[in-house]
Amino acid sequence: MSLVLVVNSGSSSLKYQLVDAASGEALASGLVERIGREGGHARHRHEGPENDSLGSNWDAAVDVPDHFAAFDVMLEGFAAHGPSLEQHPPVAVGHRVVQGGARFFEPTVITPLVKINIDELSSLAPLHNPANLEGIEAAQRAFPEVPHVAVFDTAFHQTMPPAAFTYAIDRDVATKHRIRRYGFHGTSHRYVSRAAAEFVGRPVEELDQIVLHLGNGASACAVAGGRSVDTSMGMTPLEGLVMGTRSGDLDPAILLHLQRRAGLDVDGVDELLNRRSGILGLGGHADMRDLVDAAEAGEERAALALEVYAHRLKAYIGAYLAQLGGVDVISFTAGVGENSAPVRAAALTGLERLGIELDAERNATRSGGIRVISTDASPVTVLVVPTDEELEIARQTLEAVSA
Ligand SMILES: Nc1ncnc2c1ncn2[C@@H]1O[C@H](COP(=O)(O)OP(=O)(O)O)[C@@H](O)[C@H]1O
Numbered sequence: 151m152s153l154v155l156v157v158n159s160g161s162s163s164l165k166y167q168l169v170d171a172a173s174g175e176a177l178a179s180g181l182v183e184r185i186g187r188e189g190g191h192a193r194h195r196h197e198g199p200e201n202d203s204l205g206s207n208w209d210a211a212v213d214v215p216d217h218f219a220a221f222d223v224m225l226e227g228f229a230a231h232g233p234s235l236e237q238h239p240p241v242a243v244g245h246r247v248v249q250g251g252a253r254f255f256e257p258t259v260i261t262p263l264v265k266i267n268i269d270e271l272s273s274l275a276p277l278h279n280p281a282n283l284e285g286i287e288a289a290q291r292a293f294p295e296v297p298h299v300a301v302f303d304t305a306f307h308q309t310m311p312p313a314a315f316t317y318a319i320d321r322d323v324a325t326k327h328r329i330r331r332y333g334f335h336g337t338s339h340r341y342v343s344r345a346a347a348e349f350v351g352r353p354v355e356e357l358d359q360i361v362l363h364l365g366n367g368a369s370a371c372a373v374a375g376g377r378s379v380d381t382s383m384g385m386t387p388l389e390g391l392v393m394g395t396r397s398g399d400l401d402p403a404i405l406l407h408l409q410r411r412a413g414l415d416v417d418g419v420d421e422l423l424n425r426r427s428g429i430l431g432l433g434g435h436a437d438m439r440d441l442v443d444a445a446e447a448g449e450e451r452a453a454l455a456l457e458v459y460a461h462r463l464k465a466y467i468g469a470y471l472a473q474l475g476g477v478d479v480i481s482f483t484a485g486v487g488e489n490s491a492p493v494r495a496a497a498l499t500g501l502e503r504l505g506i507e508l509d510a511e512r513n514a515t516r517s518g519g520i521r522v523i524s525t526d527a528s529p530v531t532v533l534v535v536p537t538d539e540e541l542e543i544a545r546q547t548l549e550a551v552s553a
């Protein structure tokens with residue numbers, strides 16, 4: 151077996167999976183959340199045939215001051231609830247790293263120099279890269295003998311043309327400070343655009359697609375012939391769509407105004423836009439389920455938050471339809487994209503003249519797998535595609551260590 155342990159360390163969570171990268175089978179998966187906060191929580195799932203033994207699923211309150219503690223909780227999950235990592239040792243550990251800048255295009259075996267580079271890129275992804283690095287340190291301590299590989303969110307977007315990645319500011323300033331659009335969620339956009347092509351039975355090279363990754367962070371991607379040609383996140387994961395706690399696009403003069411008139415300093419603006427905005431700031435809930443419930447219960451601010459969310463999404467769909475000169479497939483993915491029928495409907499209603507015809511019943515029907523939610527007559531095929539960043543990271547990790 152080609153077992154790869156995949157580690158996805160977020161700012162306050164650690165998600166992991168033990169995957170057989172050759173077959174795609176997950177042996178175990180889990181999540182340690184609220185790292186560094188009150189109320190830490192662990193969830194461990196032992197998948198597969200051994201899963202009928204009682205107790206192989208584990209949910210517990212845990213104390214996790216940092217990612218090292220979270221990593222120990224994960225190891226405890228494997229030791230107590232299986233599968234045993236001694237009996238199923240990973241041949242490599244794959245890490246999701248969010249910002250690879252213009253330096254990393256490929257899955258990269260992590261050396262001390264690579265870690266210095268990831269650290270240097272932290273200013274271009276302040277919520278993500280420092281956490282990614284802590285996860286790498288913790289994993290290297292626990293698994294010192296196997297190679298560790300970084301798979302970058304930015305890598306898939308390296309194919310964007312200069313017209314898409316260049317900001318219209320002074321060239322010298324931009325070059326000196328590496329200011330350009332990098333784009334994120336690339337592992338997911340790549341996986342989903344390939345899975346969608348396979349599902350519709352056409353070579354990815356022949357398709358123009360839009361992928362809408364709507365999770366806590368959210369981004370849209372225009373994919374031409376399997377290559378990213380535009381995406382909504384920019385130099386950092388703050389630009390673009392409305393997110394759980396992030397504002398997405400706004401007039402940059404608002405930042406100046408907040409500092410000059412509202413008494414906020416740089417850190418205050420950073421905190422406001424990254425952690426207190428989006429659907430949390432607008433509607434009072436960072437979690438889309440809670441926001442939809444609140445809107446259905448008649449809360450006006452929640453209803454407006456949903457409208458703003460869908461309005462922005464529709465604007466990006468329109469932009470990418472134009473950039474691609476029409477599309478074959480639109481895919482919704484990640485927590486909100488896979489599960490929220492009302493959000494998908496709100497984003498796509500009124501687009502019939504553009505060839506997008508949603509089937510209300512298909513959209514409302516729940517199912518686990520990849521599925522069509524447009525009508526049979528719709529010129530554009532609309533899909534729900536469950537993303538699997540962990541499997542994609544496992545495959546790329548295995549390729550990098552086999553190369
Ligand atoms: N049934 C559902 N309906 C609406 N939103 C959902 C549903 N299930 C999950 N979500 C939303 O998905 C989001 C989390 O997505 P996810 O892809 O897990 O995020 P991330 O990986 O960025 O942490 C949350 O806003 C959550 O409310």
Ligand SMILES: CC(=O)OP(=O)(O)O
Nearest residue numbers: 334335365366367387
């Ligand atoms: C890049 C990014 O926004 O990631 P996430 O959605 O995991 O926060």
Ligand SMILES: [Mg+2]
Nearest residue numbers: 365366484539
């Ligand atoms: Mg995610």
